[in-house]
Amino acid sequence: MSDHILRATAGENTVRLFIANTRDTVEQAYEYHNTSPVMSAALGRSLTAAAIMGSMLKSDKDVVTIQIKGDGPGGGLTVTSNSRSEVKGYVNNPNVDIPLKPNGKLDVQGALGYGTLTVIKDLGMKEPYVGRIPLVSGEIAEDMTYYFAKSEQTPSAVALGVLVDRDYSIKQAGGFVIQMMPGAPEEIITDLEERLMTIEPVTSMLEKGMSSEDILNILVGDREPHVLDRIPVNYVCNCSKERVEKALMAVGKKEIAKIIEEDGKATLHCHFCSKDYDFSREELEKLLTM
Numbered sequence: 293m294s295d296h297i298l299r300a301t302a303g304e305n306t307v308r309l310f311i312a313n314t315r316d317t318v319e320q321a322y323e324y325h326n327t328s329p330v331m332s333a334a335l336g337r338s339l340t341a342a343a344i345m346g347s348m349l350k351s352d353k354d355v356v357t358i359q360i361k362g363d364g365p366g367g368g369l370t371v372t373s374n375s376r377s378e379v380k381g382y383v384n385n386p387n388v389d390i391p392l393k394p395n396g397k398l399d400v401q402g403a404l405g406y407g408t409l410t411v412i413k414d415l416g417m418k419e420p421y422v423g424r425i426p427l428v429s430g431e432i433a434e435d436m437t438y439y440f441a442k443s444e445q446t447p448s449a450v451a452l453g454v455l456v457d458r459d460y461s462i463k464q465a466g467g468f469v470i471q472m473m474p475g476a477p478e479e480i481i482t483d484l485e486e487r488l489m490t491i492e493p494v495t496s497m498l499e500k501g502m503s504s505e506d507i508l509n510i511l512v513g514d515r516e517p518h519v520l521d522r523i524p525v526n527y528v529c530n531c532s533k534e535r536v537e538k539a540l541m542a543v544g545k546k547e548i549a550k551i552i553e554e555d556g557k558a559t560l561h562c563h564f565c566s567k568d569y570d571f572s573r574e575e576l577e578k579l580l581t582m
């Protein structure tokens with residue numbers, strides 16, 4: 293089944309649920325960046341969170357970016373999504389290889405270390421909205437939970453998971469976000485909290501072949517969830533020679549003249565899809581005349 297987010301409500305619209313299956317998207321990220329398993333997990337969890345947050349955006353042109361900066365060997369990562377849940381991202385150090393945690397899981401916290409998580413929402417205003425929290429766990433789901441509570445005053449439950457196969461390809465990836473809107477009855481909150489304490493990890497449910505609808509039913513039980521829609525999730529990089537050219541121009545003509553003098557050519561690398569753009573001496577010289 294292709295990647296998607298199932299959006300639903302429960303408790304007469306006082307509970308919002310987003311259930312994501314993002315295997316192909318995370319696999320695409322792995323193929324672009326050749327990430328080690330632990331960094332595939334860090335990037336994949338973050339891409340899933342971004343896709344879900346993207347689906348919460350109201351306007352067509354809105355963009356959300358999640359940036360993690362840590363003092364661990366992975367350094368950090370950047371992921372972004374538009375309102376159509378078209379995501380892209382990269383990690384600072386894709387090759388980090390650290391031991392598994394005692395429970396056999398990939399040590400994302402160990403790779404990222406301590407630092408900050410920043411959410412930037414470009415909502416078409418003069419200034420973007422910026423919310424920053426200290427990393428409380430470094431495992432990303434707990435950090436997103438803290439972000440939603442602290443910066444958006446929305447009590448939420450977040451689960452994110454990536455299962456990496458023996459050959460380092462992505463076997464499963466997905467997650468969910470549950471948000472309590474004002475007026476959510478106490479009994480629903482208590483019931484959800486109890487379910488979340490006993491629920492299996494998302495990747496285990498996906499490994500069993502459970503659909504997003506199955507996971508939704510486990511989360512809300514007999515509370516009659518109301519499915520709103522199912523939206524696709526895709527890895528999309530919109531880079532082009534023209535865009536890269538603009539970025540090069542922004543560096544300044546003085547700098548371009550220096551590149552011509554020293555190297556006679558330039559190669560610019562897209563962080564999001566690893567594509568290289570070559571500029572010949574002639575092309576660089578043409579930029580100087582623009």
Ligand SMILES: [Zn+2]
Binds near residue numbers: 562564566
């Ligand atoms: Zn690109």
